[in-house]
Amino acid sequence: MRPPHLPLNRQRLIAPGPVEVEPQVLLELARPQPHHRSPEGIAALAEARAKLTALLGDPYDAVITTSSGTGAFEGALVSLTPEGAKVVNAQAGKFSERWGEMAQRLGYRTTLVAKPWGELLDPQEVADACRDAHTLLVTHSETSTGALHDLAAIAGAAKAQNPDLIVIADCITSYGVAELRPAEWGVDAVVSGSQKGTATPPGLGFVLFDPQVQERMVPATGRGFYLDLTRELRGQKAGNTPQTPAINLIVALSRALDRLLSVPREVLWAEKRRQADALVAAGEALGAPAWAARTSPAVAVLRPPAPLTGRQVAARLAEMGQRALPGQAPHEDTVFRVSTLGYADRYDALGIAGILEDAFASLGVPFTRGAAVSAAWRALGEG
Amino acid sequence: MRPPHLPLNRQRLIAPGPVEVEPQVLLELARPQPHHRSPEGIAALAEARAKLTALLGDPYDAVITTSSGTGAFEGALVSLTPEGAKVVNAQAGKFSERWGEMAQRLGYRTTLVAKPWGELLDPQEVADACRDAHTLLVTHSETSTGALHDLAAIAGAAKAQNPDLIVIADCITSYGVAELRPAEWGVDAVVSGSQKGTATPPGLGFVLFDPQVQERMVPATGRGFYLDLTRELRGQKAGNTPQTPAINLIVALSRALDRLLSVPREVLWAEKRRQADALVAAGEALGAPAWAARTSPAVAVLRPPAPLTGRQVAARLAEMGQRALPGQAPHEDTVFRVSTLGYADRYDALGIAGILEDAFASLGVPFTRGAAVSAAWRALGEG
Secondary structure, eight states: OOOOGGGOOEEEEEESSSSOOOHHHHHHHHSSSOOSHHHHHHHHHHHHHHHHHHHHOSSOOOESSSOOHHHHHHHHHHHHTTTTTEEEEEESSSHHHHHHHHHHHHOOEEEEEEETTSSOOHHHHHHTTTTTOEEEESSSTTTTEEEOHHHHHHHHHHHHHHOOOOOEEEOOOTTTOOOHHHHHHOOOOOOEEEETOOOSSOOOOEEEETTTTGGGGOOOTTTOSOOHHHHHHHHHHHOSSSSOOOOHHHHHHHHHHHHHSSSSHHHHHHHHHHHHHHHHHHHHHTTOOOOSSBBOOEEEOOOOTOOOHHHHHHOOOHHHHHHHHHHEOOOHHHHHHOOOSSSSSSSHHHHHHHHHHHHHHTTTTOTTTHHHHHHHHHTTTTO | OOTEEEEEEEEOSSSSSSOOOOHHHHHHHSOOOOOOSSSHHHHHHHHHHHHHHHHOOOOOOEEESSSSHHHHHHHHHHHHHHHHEEEEEESSSSHHHHHHHHHHHOOOOHHHHHHHOSSSHHHHHHHHHHHOOSSEEEEEETTTEEEOOHHHHHHHHHHOTTTTTTEEEEEETTTSOOOOOHHHOOEEEEEEETTTTTTOOOOOOOEEEEGGGGGGGGOOTTOTTTOHHHHHHHHHHHTOOOOOOOOHHHHHHHHHHHHHHHHHHHHHHHHHHHHHHHHHHHHHHHTBSSSSSBBOOOEEEEETTTTTTHHHHHHHHHTTEEEEEEETTOOOTTEEEEOOSSSHHHHHHHHHHHHHHHHHHHOOOOOTTHHHHHHHHHHHOOO
16 A cells, blocks of 8 residues: 555654754754864853753763763763772663673673563662672663653762762753653663754764763773763863864754753743643554553654554655654564654644654554544643 | 744745755855856756757747746737737736736736735626736635636636637646646746746746747837846847846756756646645645635635734744745735745645644644644645
8 A cells, every 4th residue: 555645745753863953053053063172162162061951951061072972871880980999780672781781791790680671670679789889880761662661760869879879860862851850860871872862963982971970981091092071071071082083063952952941941842841741642542552660751662553553654754755663673573663852743743643643543543533633732732 | 922933943935935945046146157158058048948948948039037926927018019909807815917908008008807805806707808908817716715726617718708718827836836828728838937926036927928929029128128028038049048047047047957857848748736635635634725616726815813913924924933924915804825936845734734733832822733734745645
């Protein structure tokens, strides 16, 4: 069957990253780049770092890496965790599993606290494993399952067991999107990347360090050079990156942050919450409920009704010009994933509900036409 | 009252031109321009002209002017109508009035056949006035009122009265959007502009000339030089423009036309018809019915419920980051105008229904929440 409306559809990135980017932000990439050692380049770095801190809302110091979020996470790990130390990795999905594999490969004594994909981490279970650990690696918004883990409860319970524990949180898809209060919650380092909630093209990672934890940073000698964030943090605080940064992306990021900083964090969080709730409501109306019990505002990870698979849904959306994602291996068929993480508003969320209706109808799924659209609009509320 | 969601909304052009433009089309504007006399420049002009003819669907010859649509219309008029000839202007809105004023200022003996704004032209009344006329100036989609005049009936009746009549149609917002069959209907010249249905930035006008009418073209000596399309048509058929064209825009236009030409005209027309019907259905659900009895697929021109005015609605939409339009003077307050004319799809039409609900709610208009969204989605049909 011919996918509906293909050539006349507007092409959209509705995946949980990379995301739609504001045209004005894209234009910054096309401007002549300042040299990163020039006054203009130094000012651009300082401005972007200050805005990253403002978006977080706590007085953490930002390091911008020229890497993906994974690179930034590795930098946080090796710069906060001495050689051979004990690391606990709480995992319940693809990305949290990655941090455990990373810690193992880097030679840390690694303890895994695992839940099946789609389930929520148990704060007490994680805390119990942390009693004699140096560092906890925990994921806030698990992009593979759509779960928003209770980072406040997990960090709180773990620190209650072990006040010296360093908590590094993968906030790659939650930063700027989900409620996040690291100082209050006891999160020492927050990691994210440019192509997620900050709605900038990929290429930059961020780590935001609590002021106190900075005293415990260790040179990453033996575990890395490029991603040694002790050097980066010192350099960036002095106005410079030790290595050449993707300066155009940094300028673009700064521009993208202006929009996010134009409202209080709580307004931003509530808005993204409603958008994701709308996608989940649309999914429910189509017989495709959310996988996770506690859903992330960054992404709706939905289970299509059997025998329809996640790959089939994502493929049909792609045929319609809409770039969503299936699940991640080995759960490609369990779920599909749609998102308004980037430069997208409540009216785009409503449009995605329409897109899902058309996709499901063309795949032969029975449902009442209009149900998903109406459910999404109700979930979006009156603003 | 604070307009809803302003800083977090995606900014949209939802006016009946200039319109949203596909990012790939915008990128063409940033590419190094070919010289218009180089083989590459000559090929670009030929390609764009051929695609304009393909979009029309009849073997008319296209002239591209570096001007707005008004300039192109003037070029058609002066190149098809000798000095002092009798011109009939059928008018029922701002744009059709402009053609009458133009003909008068250019010294033509001008007869006006006028209907009040919002009403439809009467084909027989127009035809009766054309008995001894040389040229009829008629507007297909009247962007100021949202009326789609019955161009087939008007041209047919006029030519039945006067087979030698030359019919120049303002198809500025109907070309590529509304059903248009000029050869069958007896329309000799079709005029449009780049910032409308072809979803390109402003700067180019188009005239498509019937092969037969070209034998009756007259040099515009005394009535114009730049807009003398006898020179332009001859030059462009030979591969060149006599004057310097906006070559980057021509290359961009060519790219924009690729998307429109990827489906049969009938599919394109039906899709834009449904989108406009959805906007009208949303308006009806909000107590803001269409002004015109026969609505244009290019624009929904809606009458807000008293005491709300068109200017108030357009101003609120602008505050929400959505660029629509009020009515045109002197009807600024009678109506407001929204459109999916450009690079916008059915999901964008659905989103605009949501935008209108939010705007009307914030303006204190009583209605059942969800009614406009549901009505729009129903009007969009199953594709």
